[in-house]
Amino acid sequence: QVQLQQWGAGLLKPSETLSLTCAVYGGSFRGYYWSWIRQPPGKGLEWIGEINHRGTTNYNPSLKSRVTISVDTSKNRFSLKLSSVTAADTAVYYCAINPGGEMAGWGQGTLVTVSS
C-alpha cells in the first residue's frame, strides 16, 4: 500500500516562499497524478494542484500565479512551492495520490504558519 510522507518549513514570514516535499513509498510512482491540498484552521479543503510522473501539471486557477509543483521521479518525490505567502496561506498542507481524480491516500499533513 502506498504511503506518503511529507516535510517542509512550518513557520514563514510574509512574502517568503513556502516549500514542501512529499515522498512516496510502497507503490508505483508512475501512472498517477499527485496532488497538494490545503486546509486553513477550522475551514474546509482547497485543492492547490497536481502533477504526474511526466511533469504534467494542473493548478487551481485562484493560486496558479504563485504555485509551482515539480516532480523527482528518481526519488519518488514531488514538491510544492508557493511564493509571496501571506497570513491567508496559513493552513495544514496535505499531499495525496489521485489515481482517478479521487484522493485515495494522504500524507500526514504539515501545518504552515505565516506570521511576521
Next chain:
Amino acid sequence: EIVLTQSPVTLSLSLGERATLSCRASQSVGGTDLAWYQQKPGQAPRLLIYGASSRATGIPDRFSGSGSGTDFTLTISRLEPEDFAVYYCQHYGSSSITFGQGTRLEIK
C-alpha cells in the same frame, strides 16, 4: 469552475439512525466524477466513496453513495460512534478539482 454545495451544514442524529448528506453541483458533472471523504479532528481526510457510488477499500458497507448529474448523496445506514465527523464531497474533471464546504455530523 464547478461549485459544490453541501447540505445541511450540520446534521445532528443519534446512534443507529440513518444519515443522508447532500452534495449539489452548480452544473452537471461528467459521468460520476464525484467522491466523498470523512475527516476527524487532527486527521487527514479518508476516502469513502469514489465514482459517486464505489466504496473505497476497507470502507464498511453502511456507507453508500448515489446520484448523478448535479445531485449526489452520501448515506450512512446506521450510525456508529466513529461516524461522527466532517464529510466532504469532491468533484474531479477537466483538469480541475473542487471540494464542497463540508457537513458536520454530530451526536444528538
